Structure formats: C-alpha cells, structure tokens
Amino acid sequence: MMKKIKTLNLNLNWVLFLTAPLFIAVLFIFRFSPHIEFCVLIFTALIYLAVAILHHLKDKTLTLEIIIEYVLIATLALIILQGLIL
Amino acid sequence: MKKIKFLHFFIPHSETHQKAHLLSWHALVIYMLLFMFLRVGIDLVDLYKPGVLGINSNITAEKVIQETNLERQKNGLTPLTENQSLAHAAYLKAQNMFEENYWAHFSPSGKDPWKFISNTGYKFSYAGENLARNFYSSSDVINAWMASASHRENILNPNYQDIGIAVVDGVLNGQTTTLVVQMFGKSSLGGNKISVNPADFTRTQPILIAGVHNFVADAKIDPFAVTKTLGTLFILAVAMLFILDFLILKKRGVFRVSSHHLAHLSFLAVAAASVILTHAGEIL
Numbered sequence: 080m081m082k083k084i085k086t087l088n089l090n091l092n093w094v095l096f097l098t099a100p101l102f103i104a105v106l107f108i109f110r111f112s113p114h115i116e117f118c119v120l121i122f123t124a125l126i127y128l129a130v131a132i133l134h135h136l137k138d139k140t141l142t143l144e145i146i147i148e149y150v151l152i153a154t155l156a157l158i159i160l161q162g163l164i165l
Numbered sequence: 166m167k168k169i170k171f172l173h174f175f176i177p178h179s180e181t182h183q184k185a186h187l188l189s190w191h192a193l194v195i196y197m198l199l200f201m202f203l204r205v206g207i208d209l210v211d212l213y214k215p216g217v218l219g220i221n222s223n224i225t226a227e228k229v230i231q232e233t234n235l236e237r238q239k240n241g242l243t244p245l246t247e248n249q250s251l252a253h254a255a256y257l258k259a260q261n262m263f264e265e266n267y268w269a270h271f272s273p274s275g276k277d278p279w280k281f282i283s284n285t286g287y288k289f290s291y292a293g294e295n296l297a298r299n300f301y302s303s304s305d306v307i308n309a310w311m312a313s314a315s316h317r318e319n320i321l322n323p324n325y326q327d328i329g330i331a332v333v334d335g336v337l338n339g340q341t342t343t344l345v346v347q348m349f350g351k352s353s354l355g356g357n358k359i360s361v362n363p364a365d366f367t368r369t370q371p372i373l374i375a376g377v378h379n380f381v382a383d384a385k386i387d388p389f390a391v392t393k394t395l396g397t398l399f400i401l402a403v404a405m406l407f408i409l410d411f412l413i414l415k416k417r418g419v420f421r422v423s424s425h426h427l428a429h430l431s432f433l434a435v436a437a438a439s440v441i442l443t444h445a446g447e448i449l
Contacts, residue, residue, distance in 0.1 A: 095273035095431035103438040110442040111309040120439045127432040131425065140422045144190065146426045152403070156436035158197055159396035162204045162387060163443045 083131055094130050113164045124153035175406065176413050182421050188406050196399060203395070211339025218388045219341025220299045220445055226252070226330035228303035230343060233320055233328060236311060240321050248350065250287035251329025255346035257281045258294070262344060263335035270294060270449065282348060291324040293349040298342050299389070300446035307344050309448045316448055325349040340388070343367045389445040396440045404433045 102123045109115040134139035148153045173179075174186045186192060210218050234244035258281045265272050278294040295316050297306045310316035319325075329348040336342065411426040 095425070095428050097321070099431040099434050102435045104437050106435070106442050111312045111444055111446075111448065113443055113447070116439050116443055120436065123432065123435045127428060131428050134425060134428070135306050145424050146194070149428075151190055151197065152429060152432065154300075155193060155197050155200070155357050155403075156400065156432070156439075158200045158204075159399065160436070160443065162200055162207075162392045162396065163440065163445075164241070 095127055098126070114134055117157075117160055117164060120157060126155060169269040175409065177410055177417075177421075182414065182417065182419050184410060184423065188403070188410060196204055200303075200392075200396070200399075203392060205250070209394075215342050216325045216336045217385050218339070218431040219336075220301065220343065220387055220389060221341070222301050222343040223345055224300060224303045224306060224332050224345055226332050229306060229330045229332070229347065232303055232307040233347070236307065236320055239378075242321060242323055243326075245325060245328035245349070248287070248327035248329050248352075250285040251282065251327050251348040251350050252331060253329070254278075254281040254285045254287065255329045255331035255348045256333060258348070259331045259333035259335075259344045259346045261433065263333070263337060266337060268296075268298065268337065268447070268449065270296065278348070282350060287350060288353045289350040291322070291349075291351040293319040293322060293325065295319050295347040295349075295449040297345040297347075298337070298447050300343070300351055300444070305444065305446055306448075309444065309446055310347075313448055319347075319349055322349065324351050347356065373411075387445075393440060393443065397437060400433055400437045404430055404437070407433070 102119060105119050106116055109119065128149055132141065132146065135145055176185050177183060207218060230245070230247055237244055258278060261272055261276060261281070262268065265274060267273050271277050279289075279292060282289060282292055295310055297309065300306045300309065307320075310320060327350045329350075331344075331346045333344050333346070334341065335344065337344070407426050407429050414421060
C-alpha cells in the first residue's frame with residue numbers, strides 16, 4: 080500500500096513536466112488562433128492547480144500561502160496572454 | 166549586510182531559507198497589477214489618442230496574390246487572375262470597415278461582401294472573401310489563412326478564377342491597423358465589367374475615419390510587441406528565480422516546505438510558449 084502511494088506521488092510530481100511538451104505542441108498547432116491558445120492555457124492552469132493541490136495534500140504540506148502562490152502564478156500567466164489578445 | 170539584503174531579492178534568505186523577495190506572493194501580485202495597468206493603459210491610449218498605438222506592416226497586394234497562387238499551384242490548381250473589379254470591391258469593403266468601425270464579414274448596417282462585389286459591376290457565379298488584420302508580412306497572412314480550414318478552402322477552391330486584394334491602412338478600434346481583404350470570384354459573364362483606376366485604392370491613400378477624422382500615420386508604439394516582450398521577459402525571469410531557488414536550496418542541503426519547483430517550471434514553460442507563439446494578426 081505504501082509503495083503504491085509513493086508511486087502516485089512521483090507521478091503527480093512529474094505529470095506537468097511530462098505533459099508540458101504536449102500542451103506546447105497544441106499551442107503550436109493553434110498558434111494562429113489566439114482565443115484557442117488562451118483556452119489551452121486556462122486548461123493547463125487548471126491541471127497545474129489540481130496537480131499541485133493533490134501533491135501537497137498527499138505530502139501534508141498544503142498551506143494557504145502555497146495555494147496562493149500557485150494561483151498567483153497561474154493568474155499572472157493568463158493576464159500576460161490575455162494582454163496579447165488585442 | 167546591505168549587499169546580503171539586496172541579494173535576498175534574488176536568492177533564498179541565508180538563515181531562514183525563505184524564498185527570494187521577487188518570488189514572494191507580494192511580488193507576484195505586483196507583477197499581475199503591472200500587466201493589468203499596461204492593458205488598461207493601452208485601452209486608454211486607444212480611446213483618447215487613436216492611431217498612436219498599432220502595428221506597421223509591410224504587406225503588399227502583389228505578394229499576397231503571388232503567395233495565394235503559389236499555394237494553389239502546390240495543390241495542382243490553376244493560378245487566379247488579378248481582377249480590378251474584385252480589387253476595387255475589396256478596397257470598398259476595407260474602407261467600409263474603417264468607416265463603420267467593425268471587424269466582420271457583415272457590416273453593422275447590414276452590408277454583405279457580395280454587395281461590395283456587385284456594386285463594382287462584377288457578375289459572379291461563385292464568390293468568396295478572406296479577411297486579415299494586424300499581420301506584419303504577406304507570408305504571415307497566407308500562413309494564417311492556410312492554417313484555418315475555412316480560409317484554406319477559399320484559397321484552394323477550384324471554382325474561383327479571379328482574385329482581388331486590398332491592403333488598406335486605417336484606424337480601427339483606436340489602433341492603427343492594416344486590413345487585408347481578399348476577394349475571390351468566378352465571373353458569370355467572363356471578365357471585368359467596369360474600369361477602375363488603381364490609384365483610387367492604393368494603401369497610401371489616407372482614410373478618413375468617421376467621428377475621428379485623423380489621417381493615418383505610422384503607429385508610434387506597437388502594443389503587441391511591447392506586451393509580448395515584457396511578458397516573455399517576466400515569465401523567463403520568474404523561471405530563472407525558481408531555478409536559482411532550487412539550486413541554492415540543494416547546495417545548502419536544506420528542506421523547505423514550499424511549492425514544487427518542477428510544477429512551476431513546467432507551467433511557466435507552457436506559459437512562455439503560449440506568449441512566444443501568439444501572433445498579432447487575426448483572420449476572419
């Protein structure tokens with residue numbers, strides 16, 4: 080049982096790292112459609128937040144400050160991209 | 166001592182191992198506010214100083230026609246013939262978009278693309294329209310159209326025989342804009358019905374904008390380039406600070422309960438890619 084939880088933790092840590100190239104490939108395909116790009120980044124941000132919260136829950140290290148940090152980084156990226164969609 | 170305090174803006178605190186000040190949530194809020202103010206500032210300049218912001222392009226009708234025909238030839242289709250009536254219809258469409266301040270195939274007053282074609286005397290059995298704005302070059306326009314199924318279908322439609330392009334500068338929604346209107350057609354009568362003076366629709370002719378009445382000059386600031394450059398630099402800077410944080414903690418051999426570096430760096434890589442890959446241009 081313990082072994083299984085460890086494996087799951089490891090997967091969560093690497094989920095975004097391994098899926099990032101996939102998201103970048105999707106962004107490249109839709110590079111002429113800024114609104115689709117924005118939707119892809121929103122989707123990535125949601126996965127990023129979900130994975131982060133799950134990871135810290137399992138680690139028992141989930142604090143308000145940590146959640147705020149993830150939310151702020153996701154929001155910052157979305158605001159920057161939104162500024163480009165004129 | 167002062168030097169160490171300054172370093173704490175970039176690296177974790179030497180005793181508490183807290184994150185660098187520039188990575189704190191306070192700093193992240195400041196970055197967000199900066200980009201929000203930038204966007205509001207751009208909108209305010211568009212509103213009160215129309216024409217100052219915008220994109221200066223070097224698109225030519227000849228090059229767009231040349232690249233359109235190149236794409237058709239690659240797909241085993243006959244090249245399209247430049248038609249003065251269609252070019253005039255495209256020019257009238259672009260002029261109307263600036264006058265009525267809209268970005269659509271149909272004008273707010275109900276004019277459709279076919280009306281502009283019919284008004285020039287071109288009788289068509291088939292007709293089509295592609296629109297583009299805010300692109301830097303003719304190749305960018307064609308690449309964007311070819312990447313979109315519906316626009317690609319227009320370019321590679323075997324029913325079309327004629328093409329007319331208008332590249333017109335003006336102020337749209339407060340920003341200096343280059344509109345590219347591409348009209349396709351197959352004449353039901355076989356040829357030009359009216360004679361049009363090309364000097365009437367060259368892009369050097371200034372367009373009067375309803376309610377604004379400014380002559381179109383080159384935009385002084387490109388808001389897209391400014392936002393893109395700043396956005397990319399900020400994302401890269403935050404990513405660099407996270408890498409620095411990770412390396413220093415590893416070197417010090419300390420464990421800190423905090424957010425996960427790998428997750429941040431992966432997300433920032435996707436965010437940077439989205440900003441770098443975004444194009445200023447829009448097609449319709």
